[in-house]
Amino acid sequence: xxxxxxxxxxxxxxxxxxxxxxxxxxxxxxxxxxxxxxxxxxxxxxxxxxxxxxxxxxxxxxxxxxxxxxxxxxxxxxxxxxxxxxxxxxxxxxxxxxxxxxxxxxxxxxxxxxxxxxxxxxxxxxxxxxxxxxxxxxxxxxxxxxxxxxxxxxxxxxxxxxxxxxxxxxxxxxxxxxxxxxxxxxxxxxxxxxxxxxxxxxxxxxxxxxxxxxxxxxxxxxxxxxxxxxxxxxxxxxxxxxxxxxxxxxxxxxxxxxxxxx
Amino acid sequence: xxxxxxxxxxxxxxxxxxxxxxxxxxxxxxxxxxxxxxxxxxxxxxxxxxxxxxxxxxxxxxxxxxxxxxxxxxxxxxxxxxxxxxxxxxxxxxxxxxxxxxxxx
Numbered sequence: 001x002x003x004x005x006x007x008x009x010x011x012x013x014x015x016x017x018x019x020x021x022x023x024x025x026x027x028x029x030x031x032x033x034x035x036x037x038x039x040x041x042x043x044x045x046x047x048x049x050x051x052x053x054x055x056x057x058x059x060x061x062x063x064x065x066x067x068x069x070x071x072x073x074x075x076x077x078x079x080x081x082x083x084x085x086x087x088x089x090x091x092x093x094x095x096x097x098x099x100x101x102x103x104x105x106x107x108x109x110x111x112x113x114x115x116x117x118x119x120x121x122x123x124x125x126x127x128x129x130x131x132x133x134x135x136x137x138x139x140x141x142x143x144x145x146x147x148x149x150x151x152x153x154x155x156x157x158x159x160x161x162x163x164x165x166x167x168x169x170x171x172x173x174x175x176x177x178x179x180x181x182x183x184x185x186x187x188x189x190x191x192x193x194x195x196x197x198x199x200x201x202x203x204x205x206x207x208x209x210x211x212x213x214x215x216x217x218x219x220x221x222x223x224x225x226x227x228x229x230x231x232x233x234x235x236x237x238x239x240x241x242x243x244x245x246x247x248x249x250x251x252x253x254x255x256x257x258x259x260x261x262x
Numbered sequence: 263x264x265x266x267x268x269x270x271x272x273x274x275x276x277x278x279x280x281x282x283x284x285x286x287x288x289x290x291x292x293x294x295x296x297x298x299x300x301x302x303x304x305x306x307x308x309x310x311x312x313x314x315x316x317x318x319x320x321x322x323x324x325x326x327x328x329x330x331x332x333x334x335x336x337x338x339x340x341x342x343x344x345x346x347x348x349x350x351x352x353x354x355x356x357x358x359x360x361x362x363x364x365x366x367x
Contacts, residue, residue, distance in 0.1 A: 020334060020335035020338065023327075023334040023335070024333055024334045024335065027334060030328075030334065031328055034325075034328040035328065038274075038278055038325070038328070041278055041282075042278055042281070042282040043282075045278060045279060045282035045283040046282045046283070046286075048283060049282065049283040049284065049285065049286035049287070050286055052283075052286070053286040053287060115282060116278075116281045116282045116329055117281055117282070117285040117293065117329075118281070118329055118330060118331060119277075119280065119281060119293070119295075119326045119329060119330060119337065120330070121331060122291075123331060125329065153331075160331070188291065189288075189290060189291020189292065190288075190291045191291065249285060249286055249288075
């Protein structure tokens with residue numbers, strides 16, 4: 001009897017259907033188990049990808065890769081200092097400058113690394129899970145204090161990070177130095193925009209955007225990005241500004257999950 | 263049977279490379295769908311009677327489902343469907359001089 005007779009084909013189809021149903025019922029266990037099996041290979045591939053993309057950048061950038069990275073890190077550090085200082089001036093300048101508050105003094109953080117990305121969405125997989133104290137809804141930032149995203153699903157040894165560029169991501173933010181609040185909405189493909197900007201406010205390209213504490217998702221004063229372009233229309237009630245995000249995939253070697261306030 | 267298992271593992275490998283290596287080479291935020299491209303090319307070359315391409319689809323689809331926010335089976339169904347469709351089109355609508363001789367599965 002040929003292996004692929006109609007009866008055997010139907011049997012295989014039914015078997016696949018039952019397998020798919022079982023995998024959905026025991027989704028968490030199946031995903032956690034598979035992630036644990038794949039993770040060592042993927043961590044190596046992720047680091048390799050980071051290195052190779054850096055090599056090609058330096059090849060076409062005529063060897064300026066290292067200098068660019070250093071300048072970018074310096075730029076982010078200075079931007080973060082600007083954001084922190086603007087906030088201090090509003091609250092109590094003398095007291096805040098004296099105290100020199102830092103993230104590690106305010107929050108409990110957990111170090112994590114990304115090792116994979118969802119095939120079709122702006123979602124990363126991190127190598128920390130419930131076993132390490134990670135919970136759904138926790139915010140994640142980079143070492144440069146740039147907002148990366150929030151945890152949306154947690155497994156035993158890994159978790160899913162919804163990036164701020166994901167269409168389902170939405171949080172309160174402010175434009176530094178102008179006292180303007182808005183809502184950052186993800187647009188997919190590592191793009192995001194600042195929305196709900198009052199039409200009478202002048203927003204310029206290059207304005208720095210940071211998180212606000214109103215929404216309760218991210219701690220305040222984390223870098224979000226810079227305004228790239230402003231779209232204003234008489235037909236719409238609010239302005240919208242597209243952003244150049246401070247977060248990039250190159251920062252995923254070192255991420256901080258904010259466990260809570262100290 | 264051994265060949266099918268090997269192709270299944272190769273499919274998983276392709277999916278892992280797509281989700282861990284190629285995100286660093288995205289073009290306008292789009293990651294190259296290497297698993298899907300490899301699946302189409304392999305099924306174009308493989309003859310209609312041989313089923314190794316389906317094993318590749320099963321392995322790649324399952325691995326992508328693990329890293330997906332959709333229900334389990336989403337990418338599996340898409341990949342198996344693409345594999346079948348490619349074989350069907352190549353067998354009934356395309357005539358090429360490089361069709362392989364059918365081999366036992």
